[in-house]
Amino acid sequence: MSDDVRAWFLEQLWSPIVAVTAAHDGRTNGLISSTALNAGLVPEAPRVSVHLGKHNLSRDLVLQAGVMAIHLLPANETGLALFSALGTTSGHDRQKLDGIATRPGETGSPILVDAVSYVEARVTSTLDSDELTIVLADVVAAGGRPQAPFLTIDDVREQLSADAFRRWNKRREAEMEAARRLRRAAAVATSPRRSPD
Numbered sequence: 001m002s003d004d005v006r007a008w009f010l011e012q013l014w015s016p017i018v019a020v021t022a023a024h025d026g027r028t029n030g031l032i033s034s035t036a037l038n039a040g041l042v043p044e045a046p047r048v049s050v051h052l053g054k055h056n057l058s059r060d061l062v063l064q065a066g067v068m069a070i071h072l073l074p075a076n077e078t079g080l081a082l083f084s085a086l087g088t089t090s091g092h093d094r095q096k097l098d099g100i101a102t103r104p105g106e107t108g109s110p111i112l113v114d115a116v117s118y119v120e121a122r123v124t125s126t127l128d129s130d131e132l133t134i135v136l137a138d139v140v141a142a143g144g145r146p147q148a149p150f151l152t153i154d155d156v157r158e159q160l161s162a163d164a165f166r167r168w169n170k171r172r173e174a175e176m177e178a179a180r181r182l183r184r185a186a187a188v189a190t191s192p193r194r195s196p197d
């Protein structure tokens, strides 16, 4: 297998950059995701899916609340600041939405006031997959401006500050380590027991 082809190919499968937010029991939080997709075939009953890492606080809040909001961010300094605040640190360490303008949406999920557009969705099913949970959700509300330009990963790569890149890399290292631990634990749990000699 060519490592170059594999890395390039998997990168082509990134979905647009979005911010996923949720609130449960007075706690609010959000993260950056590149795995949100249109996941429905019925236009009058739209669905989305997103993959959420088990080590991320947002995943716990989405599952506890049963609802979430998914936002496209503005292609400007505000969007970059939201990307950096939500995607490079964890709500396990600090209250990330403090200082970020939000309002409660129809589902009670925090809506990022500066987002270009958003949908709110109600979780219909989940798939547990070692280090992450795949969440399928019915879209129940939407707002913002259609067809407005939004922040892309190319914007991020061109304009994110060196400091924010350092935080992103540090967070990614920690995530990969946590994911490897969960994969190892899952492999041990499913491996056949050795019979006693």
Ligand SMILES: Cc1cc2nc3c(=O)[nH]c(=O)nc-3n(C[C@H](O)[C@H](O)[C@H](O)COP(=O)(O)O)c2cc1C
Binding pocket: 017, 029, 030, 031, 032, 033, 034, 035, 036, 051, 052, 053, 054, 055, 056, 057, 058, 059, 086, 087, 088, 089, 090, 091, 092, 096, 168, 171, 175
């Ligand atoms: C470009 C990019 C894409 C990401 N995609 C996902 C994703 O699809 N699912 C996920 O759980 N985390 C994803 N992350 C990582 C989370 O945004 C990051 O770990 C965040 O700090 C988690 O915050 P939380 O613990 O407060 O929920 C992504 C991060 C970046 C920068």
